[in-house]
Amino acid sequence: MSDDRAGEFGSIYLPALQRIRDLWLELELLVDATAYDDVVAPTELQISLSDGLGDAESARLDIQWSELGMYSFHYVDSDDVNWRFDRHPNTHSPEIHFHPPPEAATTDAEPSCIDVTEVSLATRAVHAMWRAAYENDDVDQLNSASNPP
Numbered sequence: 001m002s003d004d005r006a007g008e009f010g011s012i013y014l015p016a017l018q019r020i021r022d023l024w025l026e027l028e029l030l031v032d033a034t035a036y037d038d039v040v041a042p043t044e045l046q047i048s049l050s051d052g053l054g055d056a057e058s059a060r061l062d063i064q065w066s067e068l069g070m071y072s073f074h075y076v077d078s079d080d081v082n083w084r085f086d087r088h089p090n091t092h093s094p095e096i097h098f099h100p101p102p103e104a105a106t107t108d109a110e111p112s113c114i115d116v117t118e119v120s121l122a123t124r125a126v127h128a129m130w131r132a133a134y135e136n137d138d139v140d141q142l143n144s145a146s147n148p149p
Contacts, residue, residue, distance in 0.1 A: 009088050010068030016119045017045040020063055023123045028131075032058075052077030053101075053133055069117055073126045074104070083142055085112055085126050098143040115147045124149035 021034045030049045036042035045063040052059030056077035064072045074084040082104035087096045093109035096117075100108055114125040125148040132141045 008068065009064075009070045010066030012043045013065050013067045014042060016065035017042065017063065019119050020065065020123045021045055021047070023120060024061075024127065027124070027127050051134075052079065053081060053130075053139055054137060055079060056081060065119060069119075071122060075130070081139075083139070085114055085122075085129075085143075087112075087117065087122075100143065101139045110143065113143045113145050113148065116149070121149060 017036070024031055024047050025034065028049070030051050032048040032050045034048070035046045037044040037046060043064065045061075047061040047063065049059040049061070051057065056079040059075060059077035062072075062074045062076070064070075070088040072084055072086045072088070074082070076082050081102045082099075083101040084099045084104045085097075086099065086109075089095060090097075090109075092106055094111050096112045096114065097109045098112040098114075099105065100110065113129070114122060116122050116125055125145075128148045129142050129145060132145070133139050
């Protein structure tokens with residue numbers, strides 16, 4: 001996930017990860033579980049979902065948020081479909097960008113439809129985009145809104 005970054009991402013900001021976790025639990029009934037990758041020094045929030053896009057039977061979001069406001073919301077499901085919304089310095093796209101499914105390849109990055117940078121708004125935007133794609137069974141809706149949420 002971090003191999004396409006150039007410049008400083010910053011240290012992980014735990015209060016942001018806690019807020020993101022709380023929002024997903026509030027907004028999404030399909031959340032099965034939440035966990036951190038490391039109990040003592042977390043670098044990533046993991047949100048497990050009981051369903052995924054298309055035929056996927058489950059999915060997970062791996063989320064990072066830094067003290068500098070940089071982030072990554074990386075989706076992967078049981079069908080090995082990946083996509084992610086990122087904000088970080090890089091050499092391949094604007095700072096705020098989207099890596100489309102099915103592989104979320106670095107070389108396929110495109111400008112993100114999400115312009116907001118505050119943790120709660122960006123989280124709500126990612127959730128809104130995931131939910132639209134889920135309800136309409138259409139991954140093309142992931143990066144299609146005009147400045148969600």
